[in-house]
Amino acid sequence: MSAITLRVNGQAHTVDVDPATPLLYVLSDDLALRGPKFGCGLGQCGACAAIVGGRAIRTCVTPVATVAGAEITTLEGLGTPERPHPIQQAFIDEEAAQCGFCLNGVIVTVKAFLDQNPKASEAELQQATSTVLCRCFTHARMWKAIKRYATEKA
């Protein structure tokens, strides 16, 4: 165990954990955040994504020690139910969910990608979400929400 300080959604937290612990467990268990989710534990589905250094990473395969001190943003760090981030608002407007379990991975991945690539083409967005899953297959609405957000942002 060792004390590790993380900056999550603008706040500093010091946790005493095994430094090999995947970041996801610290976010969801030690910090009780509900955005990042355990989907596969293998970095294959996106459910655990969070934004670190401006990029979406798979927190289920990221040892916590490797992100000590970095700025980490989770889904709840983007906005609140009362004041959602524009990408969250786009998903709300399009009713782009069924069970909602994948939303974290979808929104966080696309948000980070469009921040880095504001003029991304549809093919590039497809590539960026080629390992993001939604098993309810709410894809049609999600793409409407993504395009709505991308257009508003441009």
Next chain:
Amino acid sequence: MVTRRDFLKTSGALVVTFASAPLLERTGLAQGPFGTRASHIDPSQLDSWIAISADGRVTAYTGKCEIGQGILTAQTQLVAEELSVPLDRVKLIMCDTDVAPDQGTTSGSQSTPTNFNERNLALAAATARETLLKLGSARLGVPVDQLAAVDGAVVVRSDRAKRVAYGELVAGRKLNVQLDRNAKRKPQNEWTILGKPARRIDMAAMATGRFEFVHNVRVPGMLHGAVVRPPSVGATLAGIDEASVRGMPGVVKVVVRKNFVGVVAEKPWQAMQAASRLKATWNPGPALPPQRDFYDHLRTQPSRDAFVVNSADVDATLAKAASVVKATYRHPYQMHGSMGTSCAVADVRDGKATIWSPTQSAYPTRAGVAALLGLQPDDVRVVFTRGAGCYGLNGADTVSFDAALLSQGAGKPVRVQLSRRDEMAWENYGFAYTIDQRIGVDASGTIVAWDYEAWFASRGGRPGYDRPGNVDTGALAGLEPQPFRPGQAAEPTGEFRNGSNAAPSYVAGRVARKAGGAGTIASERVLTHTIASPFFTGPLRSPSRLQNTFAHECFLDEVAAQVKADPVAYRLRHLSDARLKAVVSAAANAAGWDARPSPRPTASRNGIATGRGVACVAYEGDNGYVAMVAEVTVDQSAGRIVPKRFVVAQDCGPISNPDGMRNQIEGGALQGLSRALGEEVTWDDHAVTSIDWRTYHSLPLGMQMPTIESVLIDTHGVEAMGAGETAITIVAAAIGNAVFDATGVRLREVPFTPDRVKRALEARGTA
């Protein structure tokens, strides 16, 4: 812990009843088709369904839960509509066995039929409105027929200033009335909340990471568990070396119960590490039947046989037919493969248990947990708490048992979330099928006989109230799954039921001299052989119906091509059911269907080919009518199918929430696409090998998207039907038929992987 009584006390509601007698049969109230057991919440009492607090807030209790399908919002709309209160004044409590009535399992597209017709929740809400009107009449001294229920109050029609609010009417007393079977539902043309595209109640919380899934439940003093599953199917535990994890950080306890093994630790990562480190030795199970021969293997096993229909003249009719078409269709095991692995939290202490569970079967799970733990059902509370979308029977029930066993072993609350491998290797898969069919046509090309014979593999299934061994953990802990007993088929009797859509839509469905089918073909035989499966199986979305419909709808298409008939016209020619015919026509019209026989006459054998196909089904015979036109391209050098456009027409009776129905159609269409193109459970000689998203192929968000157009047919004056399993049922067939139209190649085995498509195209080249 908040009990129903406390909850109502603090919420100011004063209507609560704890009846102890089983009253279901006595009242004759149907509780859905899955059966119920007596419980302490009497479904014949209005107070079991609806409570109104002093400030006018309405709490409704339901035994049908939200699993992503939108029933949280739709049931809230139903109660708000019938009670004439705004949507945001209704709070729905789903499937908490301490407060909600027992409605069995949320499954089979039965939540809408069960709760939106003249019974159960709908009847309770209608009874509540009529009761409030009677109370208002007494209070205001005005006859009921001069009163109306408006915005949470009883008002005098001629003078709306004269009114009394619901909260005022019920304050200080129980309603204490029985559900009134004659209570009038609001007519559909007066709906203002139901039938409208109400926004999902849970959407903002989900999109901003505030929503509490079962994965987020935290109980004071809670520990974390991880399970150790056997290395191979059927393996039994030979020994455990507890010393192998002794001294590991955070490890609290190793729990063993026959072949069930788990570890409890302080933190989830510690539990997972200990589970992977724990030295367990296992006696291997019997070798698995080789996958490459599995469909043939099915035919050679002892089977339990059943006729769905049998007109007893099929062989004779086929012998006289102008020509006979034969084909064999195959469908693999597929998995639910939920987005999140299953999770539950259990607190088992002092002879009582509380389970926060994503199960679709709260009361049956309560019974299963009680049996596993040696408790009485009334000492177990199952609190339904949402998990990842399930689509039938994922690991939700099994992980609830895992958590219960580990909490009992540790004497503390325990949270368990399965690993991806454990979720995928041990869930209850959708059935594998092999299906032989023969169709005879007369000289005019009309079908005169349809012969269907299928072999499919089954083991376990929903645990129900008395079979926890029907899922993995129950069986590991020593409780047997439903035994398999081979047996010969008896002649069908009673009424024609097409619950699994084993019979094609086109047969007359003659049983006991009555025709109950959706079609016209009078010479018919549908014979099924159930085989003991090496893997657990269960009701994966559209169970058996999807497999059967793939075979029926593609085979009909083969015959249409043989007699050079247009696939839409040929369907209409053999159907008799007006609503099924109407959705076929509606889908064809909306798609701008190009009426002609398949394959496309200009089809080229090289490059990109384009085609269109159609399929339809009357789900479960009478629980939703749907048709789809699919347009695809086929890259013939790569064997790659790309869907371009889906047009879906659907009639499920009165529509509760049109946007919710569209969402289900869109999701069903694309989930069906993923299952058609890539999903297949695989195994080697001892274990399942499709254990993650690299070995089980789900189409990602970044797939090539078809457009999806939904045509909703809102039929008034009929029963409301399910809409969750309709569209998915016909996707593989519509795509297979479109591929045939494009290429002239018939795909008879799901999934249509590029390798398989290429092989089929190459076989065409040499034929």
